[in-house]
Amino acid sequence: MSLASFIVDRVAARAQSWDFATAGQRGARLGRLLYRLDRRHRDVALKNLAAAFPDHDQQWRERIARCSFAQAGRTIMELLWSPNLAKLEDPSAIVRFESLDNLRQALAGGKGAIVATAHAGNWELTGIAAAHYGIPLVSLARTLDDAALNARLVELRTGTGQIVVPKQHALRPTLRALRAGHAVALLTDQNTLRREAVFVPYFGRLAATTPAAAHLHLRTGAPILNAFSIPEEGGYRVIIEPPMAIPEGSGDDAVTAITAAITARTEHYVREHPEAWLWMHDRWRERP
Numbered sequence: 001m002s003l004a005s006f007i008v009d010r011v012a013a014r015a016q017s018w019d020f021a022t023a024g025q026r027g028a029r030l031g032r033l034l035y036r037l038d039r040r041h042r043d044v045a046l047k048n049l050a051a052a053f054p055d056h057d058q059q060w061r062e063r064i065a066r067c068s069f070a071q072a073g074r075t076i077m078e079l080l081w082s083p084n085l086a087k088l089e090d091p092s093a094i095v096r097f098e099s100l101d102n103l104r105q106a107l108a109g110g111k112g113a114i115v116a117t118a119h120a121g122n123w124e125l126t127g128i129a130a131a132h133y134g135i136p137l138v139s140l141a142r143t144l145d146d147a148a149l150n151a152r153l154v155e156l157r158t159g160t161g162q163i164v165v166p167k168q169h170a171l172r173p174t175l176r177a178l179r180a181g182h183a184v185a186l187l188t189d190q191n192t193l194r195r196e197a198v199f200v201p202y203f204g205r206l207a208a209t210t211p212a213a214a215h216l217h218l219r220t221g222a223p224i225l226n227a228f229s230i231p232e233e234g235g236y237r238v239i240i241e242p243p244m245a246i247p248e249g250s251g252d253d254a255v256t257a258i259t260a261a262i263t264a265r266t267e268h269y270v271r272e273h274p275e276a277w278l279w280m281h282d283r284w285r286e287r288p
Contacts, residue, residue, distance in 0.1 A: 005148035008080070012156075015080040020094055021234070023081035024074045031073025035066050038280075045069070045279035052203040053274070067275035071121070071231060079124040083159055085132070094235035095122075095129035102242045103135060103183060103225060111222045112178030113243075116213045116262045118189035119278040120270065121229025121236050124157065127185055131161035136182040138163045140170050140212075170212075178222045185227075186213050188259075189266050189277075191285045199288040200260035202267055208286035214258035217246065226262060228269040231276055241265065 001009075015023050035042055045068060049061040085091055106113040115137075117123060130137040139157070143166045144150035157164050163182075165173045177184050188210055197208035217224050223243035230237045244265070247257035270277045 002146050002148045004146050005152055008149060008152055011077075012080040012152075015077055016084055018081065020078070020081060020084070023077045027074040027077025028070040029073070030077065031070040032066060034073065035069035041280040042069075044282050048279050048281075048283060049274075051205065051284070052270075064274050065279055068277060068279045071276055072278060072280065074231075075122045075124055078122055079128075079153075079156055082125060082128050082156055085125070085128060086160055091129050091132045095125050095238060096232075096235065097130075097133060097238045097240060099240050099242075100133060100135075102240050106223045106225055106243050107135075107181060107183060109223065110181060111220055112181050113183045114178070114213050114216050114222050114224045115183055115185040115227050115240070116188045116224055116265075117185055117227040117229070118266045118269070119187060119281065120189075120273070120276040121231050121238070123187065123229055125236060126227070126229050126238050127162045128157060128160050130183075136161075136163075136180075137185055138165055138174065138177040138182050139185045140165050140167045140174070140187070142167045174216065175220065178216065178220045184216070184222075186210070186216075188213055188262055189283075190281055191283050194286045197286060198256045198259050200256060200263050202263050202283065203270075205284055206288050207263070207284055208288075209259050209263055211255045211259045213262055214255040217258060218254060224258070224262065226265040228266070228273075229276070230269075230273050239269070 042065065045065040046061055049064055053061065085094065103113060127137055127139045139162060141164050154164050174184050192208045192210045194208055198211045199206040200209050213224055216222060225243055226241045228239050244261060247261055249257050
């Protein structure tokens, strides 16, 4: 067992002895502490906010950045708490899906569904909670270099029936999942290596973005639904939009147009709820 895995196990044991509100409060406290201590990521967050919201003053940006760090801390601690979710009679008290019928109806078409979502609110709890509502969800995740820590995180993420597929080898299992009628969740809002990316507008700047959702749709015909997790008092509200209208076109033009449409919906929600998004990520690192 690695040191990181040992620490996570110890903290998880403590977190699972708390109620959900306590886990969130202590996670937020951790995030605010990191905001003060982690200058590098704090500077990235403030730089991103200045570029995305040039009309807001520095005081506003610092407040949003602190909230973003606090939400990241909440996400970590609530993930460690998450095995308790299976013990609740009504998980909607913590994760409330809005318009879940949009996803159920999409799945009824028999081609599966592609759920495009973002690092906002608590995206981890969204996937874990979906199984409680009878949604066969497959999520893609990057494999951590620390094997013991990666195994621990996979255990937490799959405890309620969610299936986690390593992002590095995702194509075949993802296609199988869609053909089996499952929902495949993709995080589409982070910087992507130039060789793997398409560049689409995000807050007025071209951003290197994964075209995975577009490629999967064009290959399988599975509908794409945008989803976003919003922090609320006591938990989260997860908006699931109806299947998006697919822009016309073919080939590379279609891939770019679909990716741009997904990214535009992410921007819409981030503008409405900037405190919920992960601003410490260097979203515009790759340049065209």
